[in-house]
Amino acid sequence: MSLLDLRGVRKSFGAIDALRGVSFSVEAGSVVGLVGDNGAGKSTLMKTITGVYAIDGGDIRFDGASLIGRDPGAIRRAGIEMIYQDLALARMRDVAANIFLGRELTRSVLGLPLIDTKRMRAEAEAMIARLGARIPSVAQVTGQLSGGQQQSVAIARALTFNPKLVIMDEPTAALAVREVEHVLDLIRTLKSHGIAVILISHRLTDVFSVSDRIVVLRQGTVIADDATRDTSMNAVVAHIVGATDAAAH
Amino acid sequence: MASTASPAASWRARFAGGAALRLESIVVLIVLSGIMAALSNVFLSVSNILNIVLSTSVFGVLAIGMTFVISSAGIDLSVGSILALSGVVGAILTSTLDWPWWVGILGCLAAGAFTGAVNGFLVTRGAIPPFIVTLGMLGVARGFALVLSDGVSIYGLPPEITWLGQGRPFGVPVPVIVLLLTALVAHVVLAHTRFGIYAQVIGDNEGAARAMGVRVERMKVLLYTLSGLLSGLAGLLFAARINSGEPTAGLSYELTAITATILGGTNLFGGRGSVAGTLIGALIMGVLQNGLNLLAVRPFYQQIAIGAVLILAVWLDRINSREGWRR
Numbered sequence: 001m002s003l004l005d006l007r008g009v010r011k012s013f014g015a016i017d018a019l020r021g022v023s024f025s026v027e028a029g030s031v032v033g034l035v036g037d038n039g040a041g042k043s044t045l046m047k048t049i050t051g052v053y054a055i056d057g058g059d060i061r062f063d064g065a066s067l068i069g070r071d072p073g074a075i076r077r078a079g080i081e082m083i084y085q086d087l088a089l090a091r092m093r094d095v096a097a098n099i100f101l102g103r104e105l106t107r108s109v110l111g112l113p114l115i116d117t118k119r120m121r122a123e124a125e126a127m128i129a130r131l132g133a134r135i136p137s138v139a140q141v142t143g144q145l146s147g148g149q150q151q152s153v154a155i156a157r158a159l160t161f162n163p164k165l166v167i168m169d170e171p172t173a174a175l176a177v178r179e180v181e182h183v184l185d186l187i188r189t190l191k192s193h194g195i196a197v198i199l200i201s202h203r204l205t206d207v208f209s210v211s212d213r214i215v216v217l218r219q220g221t222v223i224a225d226d227a228t229r230d231t232s233m234n235a236v237v238a239h240i241v242g243a244t245d246a247a248a249h
Numbered sequence: 250m251a252s253t254a255s256p257a258a259s260w261r262a263r264f265a266g267g268a269a270l271r272l273e274s275i276v277v278l279i280v281l282s283g284i285m286a287a288l289s290n291v292f293l294s295v296s297n298i299l300n301i302v303l304s305t306s307v308f309g310v311l312a313i314g315m316t317f318v319i320s321s322a323g324i325d326l327s328v329g330s331i332l333a334l335s336g337v338v339g340a341i342l343t344s345t346l347d348w349p350w351w352v353g354i355l356g357c358l359a360a361g362a363f364t365g366a367v368n369g370f371l372v373t374r375g376a377i378p379p380f381i382v383t384l385g386m387l388g389v390a391r392g393f394a395l396v397l398s399d400g401v402s403i404y405g406l407p408p409e410i411t412w413l414g415q416g417r418p419f420g421v422p423v424p425v426i427v428l429l430l431t432a433l434v435a436h437v438v439l440a441h442t443r444f445g446i447y448a449q450v451i452g453d454n455e456g457a458a459r460a461m462g463v464r465v466e467r468m469k470v471l472l473y474t475l476s477g478l479l480s481g482l483a484g485l486l487f488a489a490r491i492n493s494g495e496p497t498a499g500l501s502y503e504l505t506a507i508t509a510t511i512l513g514g515t516n517l518f519g520g521r522g523s524v525a526g527t528l529i530g531a532l533i534m535g536v537l538q539n540g541l542n543l544l545a546v547r548p549f550y551q552q553i554a555i556g557a558v559l560i561l562a563v564w565l566d567r568i569n570s571r572e573g574w575r576r
Contacts, residue, residue, distance in 0.1 A: 092453045092520040102461035
């Protein structure tokens with residue numbers, strides 16, 4: 001049984017059919033590259049998995065249970081984390097608050113659950129250190145950090161709570177070359193720890209270097225789903241732009 | 250790099266990040282009080298200071314609710330009208346229907362909370378901007394207050410209720426005690442609980458809040474309900490002080506409450522709020538009104554002053570934020 005199983009997932013926004021029956025699966029501890037042109041439905045598809053969008057049809061099963069009707073908090077608790085392209089950070093709050101956003105640690109004061117800032121900062125500090133990220137202080141307001149540092153915060157948040165599946169939406173789009181290699185190494189590390197990854201990227205070289213399978217999405221449907229070793233850059237590009245199969249292989 | 254920021258800037262950031270309390274607002278309060286004290290020799294008398302905090306208490310309670318709503322990047326223009334509606338409901342229950350005092354208190358608070366909840370449902374389920382919903386409710390709640398009271402004051406509240414407005418245990422007016430207790434609880438909730446943090450995160454980045462599992466819609470309904478509840482409490486204090494349910498009470502109090510909130514350093518566009526700051530902001534408004542009264546300035550000019558202060562506060566914040574990290 002696969003870790004994540006999508007069956008005929010459909011989603012419309014008014015008259016626009018963003019997803020027209022998407023099916024594919026992700027095995028535990030594997031890396032799946034999800035590629036496609038702008039507007040192919042990649043981000044929409046990921047947001048249906050994380051519960052931000054409710055789907056109109058089909059089923060999404062994770063770890064044997066359906067995710068349909070669950071809210072984003074419940075889906076995170078089930079073990080799916082996503083690193084959003086816009087990073088989804090509260091930029092006026094500090095690093096620790098962002099890492100624990102939605103899962104704040106509390107301590108009981110007179111029976112009231114109050115936020116335990118001290119413990120959150122200590123644990124956030126440890127997580128940042130484990131990732132080898134360079135952030136001046138976890139008490140720093142996130143909006144003051146550089147783009148790369150902000151991304152480290154988003155990554156740390158996704159990895160702090162022992163996920164089984166991490167979805168990354170264009171994690172390398174805004175990074176310098178050295179930082180890109182860091183993210184790719186991270187994906188390999190996750191895989192070696194048995195954590196599955198869905199990598200959405202326009203940079204096909206990145207996708208080819210870390211993925212086990214490559215799924216190509218075009219106009220809301222899966223147009224190709226191959227093991228990385230059985231496909232080629234040309235074939236994938238042909239699928240993305242919609243050229244015929246003859247042009248590939 | 251942020252770590253190379255000047256010591257002054259980082260000190261300021263730490264100050265704002267911790268208490269989210271603006272140093273400027275305290276300076277404004279002290280300077281304004283100094284000017285008033287210089288112009289009027291009764292300004293610093295104990296009885297006048299009690300007068301200031303007493304008159305601050307009603308819109309101070311409104312401003313505390315406003316702080317939560319504005320932190321979440323919302324706005325509540327209906328607080329003054331809800332104040333009037335709640336006071337009228339409380340007066341009808343106790344004076345007209347002759348029910349016990351505690352029914353009046355509960356009715357007052359329930360009327361406020363219910364009206365606030367309607368705001369919240371319209372903002373979330375109806376997906377109508379809070380500005381429009383609460384502007385509409387400003388008219389609707391005021392209209393209901395006039396309809397229920399037939400447009401006249403309802404006198405004769407039970408002594409237990411008037412004590413809430415006029416009592417002075419140990420010389421301290423009860424509304425002041427209510428304001429301080431409300432502020433204390435509200436401060437803890439806004440700064441140290443999930444509810445308060447989520448309110449601010451929704452104002453900071455609503456999409457991020459939703460993606461991380463914050464139930465944004467539920468939070469918004471609760472935030473507007475809270476603002477309505479506190480408007481009901483303010484309505485109770487107001488009615489208790491003048492011993493009547495007054496359908497025209499709290500006219501343009503939304504202006505005062507919003508001004509106090511912004512003066513206190515709560516970000517007009519959401520993301521950061523401070524109850525302590527709002528208390529300072531409310532005191533600034535109280536000192537301003539009291540000072541103008543002492544100087545025998547006609548009340549019409551007070552409206553001009555309050556409105557001008559709001560515009561000035563937001564303008565200065567904009568200028569300030571252009572050079573700094575704040576938005």
